[in-house]
Amino acid sequence: MNFKLNKIIPQLATLLAVILVFGFLTYNAQVNMDNRGIEFGFGFLTQESSFDVQFSLIDYDGSHSYARAYLVGLLNTLLVAFIGIILSTILGVIVGIARLSPNYLIERTAAWYVEFFRNIPLLLQIFFWYFAALRALPLPQDTEPMLGVFFLTIKGLFVPRFVWENLDIFFYSIIAAIISIIVIRNYARKLQENEGKQLPVFYISIGLFIILPLITFLVGGVSLNFSIPELEQMSNTSFKYKGGLGIPPELIALTLALGLYTATFIAECVRAGIQGISKGQKEAAASIGLTPNQILKLVIMPQALRIIIPPTTNQYLNLTKNSSLAAAIAYPDLVLIFAGTALMQTGRAIEIVSITMLTYLSISLSISVLMNWYNKKIAIKEK
Amino acid sequence: MFKLIKQLTSLATVVAVLFAFTTETMAAKKSKTLKNTQKKGFVRCGVSQGLPGFSNADAAGNWTGVDVDVCRAVAAAVLGDANKVKFTPLSAKERFTALTSGEIDILSRNTTWTLSRDADIGLTFVGVNFYDGQGFMVRKNSGYSSVNDFKNGISACTNLGTTTELNMRDFFNSKGISYEPVTFEKADEVVAAYDAGRCDTYTTDKSGLAAQRIKLSAPDDHIVLPETISKEPLGPVVRQGDSVWEDIVRWSLNVMIEAEEYGVNSANADSMKTSDNPAVKRLVGAEGELGAAFGLDNEWSLRIIKQVGNYGESYKRNIADTGILPDRGPNELWTKGGILYVPPAR
Numbered sequence: 249m250n251f252k253l254n255k256i257i258p259q260l261a262t263l264l265a266v267i268l269v270f271g272f273l274t275y276n277a278q279v280n281m282d283n284r285g286i287e288f289g290f291g292f293l294t295q296e297s298s299f300d301v302q303f304s305l306i307d308y309d310g311s312h313s314y315a316r317a318y319l320v321g322l323l324n325t326l327l328v329a330f331i332g333i334i335l336s337t338i339l340g341v342i343v344g345i346a347r348l349s350p351n352y353l354i355e356r357t358a359a360w361y362v363e364f365f366r367n368i369p370l371l372l373q374i375f376f377w378y379f380a381a382l383r384a385l386p387l388p389q390d391t392e393p394m395l396g397v398f399f400l401t402i403k404g405l406f407v408p409r410f411v412w413e414n415l416d417i418f419f420y421s422i423i424a425a426i427i428s429i430i431v432i433r434n435y436a437r438k439l440q441e442n443e444g445k446q447l448p449v450f451y452i453s454i455g456l457f458i459i460l461p462l463i464t465f466l467v468g469g470v471s472l473n474f475s476i477p478e479l480e481q482m483s484n485t486s487f488k489y490k491g492g493l494g495i496p497p498e499l500i501a502l503t504l505a506l507g508l509y510t511a512t513f514i515a516e517c518v519r520a521g522i523q524g525i526s527k528g529q530k531e532a533a534a535s536i537g538l539t540p541n542q543i544l545k546l547v548i549m550p551q552a553l554r555i556i557i558p559p560t561t562n563q564y565l566n567l568t569k570n571s572s573l574a575a576a577i578a579y580p581d582l583v584l585i586f587a588g589t590a591l592m593q594t595g596r597a598i599e600i601v602s603i604t605m606l607t608y609l610s611i612s613l614s615i616s617v618l619m620n621w622y623n624k625k626i627a628i629k630e631k
Numbered sequence: 632m633f634k635l636i637k638q639l640t641s642l643a644t645v646v647a648v649l650f651a652f653t654t655e656t657m658a659a660k661k662s663k664t665l666k667n668t669q670k671k672g673f674v675r676c677g678v679s680q681g682l683p684g685f686s687n688a689d690a691a692g693n694w695t696g697v698d699v700d701v702c703r704a705v706a707a708a709v710l711g712d713a714n715k716v717k718f719t720p721l722s723a724k725e726r727f728t729a730l731t732s733g734e735i736d737i738l739s740r741n742t743t744w745t746l747s748r749d750a751d752i753g754l755t756f757v758g759v760n761f762y763d764g765q766g767f768m769v770r771k772n773s774g775y776s777s778v779n780d781f782k783n784g785i786s787a788c789t790n791l792g793t794t795t796e797l798n799m800r801d802f803f804n805s806k807g808i809s810y811e812p813v814t815f816e817k818a819d820e821v822v823a824a825y826d827a828g829r830c831d832t833y834t835t836d837k838s839g840l841a842a843q844r845i846k847l848s849a850p851d852d853h854i855v856l857p858e859t860i861s862k863e864p865l866g867p868v869v870r871q872g873d874s875v876w877e878d879i880v881r882w883s884l885n886v887m888i889e890a891e892e893y894g895v896n897s898a899n900a901d902s903m904k905t906s907d908n909p910a911v912k913r914l915v916g917a918e919g920e921l922g923a924a925f926g927l928d929n930e931w932s933l934r935i936i937k938q939v940g941n942y943g944e945s946y947k948r949n950i951a952d953t954g955i956l957p958d959r960g961p962n963e964l965w966t967k968g969g970i971l972y973v974p975p976a977r
Contacts, residue, residue, distance in 0.1 A: 283872060286731060286753040299796045300812050310800045382827040402828045403786060484774030486831040488784040578815045588724055592792030595752030597728045
């Protein structure tokens with residue numbers, strides 16, 4: 249009995265202390281807000297926001313509510329995080345492998361890249377890409393199109409926009425392609441396990457992925473047109489593009505800066521992961537006749553991934569949180585729209601900052617959960 | 632007999648309690664903010680991060696501007712020295728939180744007085760030290776000569792978290808023009824982006840446009856369009872709930888404006904003590920007991936005029952002589968065709 253109590257008492261005391269501290273903080277905030285005539289409440293979320301944003305993934309203007317403005321900011325943040333994570337992963341893996349290259353030039357270039365980009369503060373890099381690029385890029389009217397349809401200007405990158413007909417059928421065909429690829433892969437594995445035959449799964453997959461959607465164009469009534477950006481004059485010196493899809497320079501600068509910066513850390517994770525696998529594994533694999541590609545794919549990477557995933561998760565989280573630096577260069581992310589403009593217009597500092605903090609926390613935790621699940625999946629399963 | 636004594640004692644208690652109550656309210660008159668300021672020895676003042684003419688720090692860290700002068704006036708009034716001010720540069724986003732959380736005691740940062748700000752978030756506006764309005768700056772060679780020339784798809788750079796953002800929407804909506812708002816947290820970044828050509832127009836208060844224009848790489852290539860699309864009365868703000876402090880800030884500003892009206896300036900203030908005009912004598916503390924109402928001495932207003940100058944001097948020194956807005960426009964005294972009109976200090 250006494251033994252049990254000894255164990256429980258410190259726990260209870262800690263819990264009590266935590267509750268007291270939080271209680272005191274809440275009470276203190278309440279008293280001070282009362283004294284200063286500030287009200288607390290979330291009713292403002294349904295009010296009309298009456299400000300516009302530059303760039304939104306969903307339909308939004310100032311006649312929508314603050315809650316909708318929050319959603320716009322959240323989606324813009326997720327967009328940057330998503331593009332940034334993909335960009336940094338691809339670049340990070342390439343650079344990480346390049347750092348292990350026997351080719352001196354490749355190895356040195358990769359090393360210089362890593363040392364350069366990870367040692368300069370991110371905010372400076374964002375400013376660099378934004379303001380340096382802004383100054384270097386031409387005005388819309390002076391822009392030479394790339395490949396005839398891409399326009400990179402100071403007002404953003406303008407690309408052709410897809411205009412689909414019967415897009416849903418096209419989607420179904422892609423889903424069908426993915427399902428049949430999975431089926432074939434399973435069949436191929438069984439075939440190899442049972443009879444030792446190997447199917448060219450890779451080529452079959454690519455073929456399926458191209459042919460199935462292609463059929464929908466021929467017989468399914470799917471058609472694709474392009475809306476190509478066209479220059480339109482607004483006044484003597486101001487021009488804009490009509491049609492096409494405009495990607496604001498703020499988004500480009502931000503994803504570029506975040507991607508290049510985070511890729512250096514991911515490259516180091518990848519290098520560490522591969523170097524963490526003992527040489528004997530590679531030699532053993534080679535001795536049973538696997539090709540270099542197979543060695544990397546079947547022996548080295550599955551083991552290296554276990555070392556690579558946990559620190560890379562950290563980098564994904566960092567990238568997502570760092571995307572809040574967007575406010576410095578006018579990219580309308582959660583911090584700029586919600587913790588910036590909305591906070592200013594409503595004056596609800598405590599409510600808005602706590603919502604914003606909770607949001608970042610949930611995004612980070614979701615990424616963590618996803619990556620932990622993946623980590624568990626590839627971890628050694630002892631039989 | 633005993634009864635009488637008993638009654639007398641209870642009466643005495645009531646009187647004592649009443650008396651105690653009145654002394655308590657007299658003491659409470661001395662405001663908490665005032666007490667803290669006098670104890671610290673400096674006025675805590677929130678200003679902008681750099682807006683020439685309003686609040687701007689030079690290389691040596693000396694702040695100048697008409698907004699800065701309001702804080703200096705308060706320091707002269709309550710501490711006797713206009714230099715005893717600690718300036719905190721704030722972004723538009725931070726300013727109200729800094730004030731309501733008690734980090735600063737006066738916010739004098741070209742802040743527009745609106746109903747929702749005044750009523751909603753624990754702030755009190757004490758007056759107007761600059762009547763402004765939102766305008767647009769464009770490149771001279773753009774061919775825009777009026778806001779009516781604006782066309783669909785125009786991109787506009789501005790500051791985040793300001794009334795500008797809301798006015799801009801109202802304006803473009805009423806004209807039925809679609810636009811691309813590009814909002815930055817700091818004014819310097821707005822200027823840099825507009826200068827680089829990111830935006831077709833830069834919109835903010837006209838005084839701000841005039842001040843920021845100097846920072847552009849070729850100021851003469853840009854013009855401010857004639858239209859004014861909003862009312863922007865800018866003025867100092869204090870926290871709600873300290874009415875004495877509120878009065879001190881309000882009347883420090885009013886005294887500067889009234890001093891100009893009566894021709895009292897930093898050079899002649901002392902000699903005005905013997906003026907024939909009682910209003911002038913009150914202003915320089917030679918008549919009446921005006922300071923006592925705030926718990927200040929009677930020379931408080933004289934110190935403001937002597938150390939900071941009247942409103943006209945402040946305007947000339949900071950805004951006219953620096954070439955920002957040589958024409959005072961609405962910020963001229965009501966006696967000279969402007970709308971500066973303050974209640975009498977008496």
